[in-house]
Amino acid sequence: DAKTTQPNSMESNEEEPVHLPCNHSTISGTDYIHWYRQLPSQGPEYVIHGLTSNVNNRMASLAIAEDRKSSTLILHRATLRDAAVYYCIPGGYNNNDMRFGAGTRLTVKP
């Protein structure tokens, strides 16, 4: 399993963009980069995933470095509901047992 490094915590102001970084320098060539989040007292929730190209969906954008050794989850306008622990998880498409790390705890201030 690829090792990941994420900041333990980050803070953001409401309505401002948030960039959550993740280093995954040992990622294999076929691993996807998955992002999940866990709101307080809830189960993990899928956010986005990508392989090489940047990805956008209704929740967030994912920017993947050209060498794929790092990626950044972008929340374009943070809301109070976005306060959660965000996990970056490299993994194969057909091997979906997600191996969660410690993640980044995002605090959103009003």
Added chain:
Amino acid sequence: EPEVTQTPSHQVTQMGQEVILRCVPISNHLYFYWYRQILGQKVEFLVSFYNNEISEKSEIFDDQFSVERPDGSNFTLKIRSTKLEDSAMYFCATPGGLGVGNEQFFGPGTRLTVL
């Protein structure tokens, strides 16, 4: 959005007792996964199950644990003789599509408290 349900939401048991946690995944899905999260710690993979067989398991998933699909619509995680350290949130999850995809839907979890 597809929904995964889990019962009970909270289970309290005495050490040494057997517990069965239930999960109703997205309809007709053959894959499901069990994870646990000890309070204040990270989410840990336990086991993946496909078409009535275990496909992968972690080192946590020892002989005390078993998974079954007792009928066509729900899956269970059984802990035969609970220990204090089994106290945790237990989550089940299934992929969003019929195949193995990248998006997993997690249930709300069962909080297991072992006294």
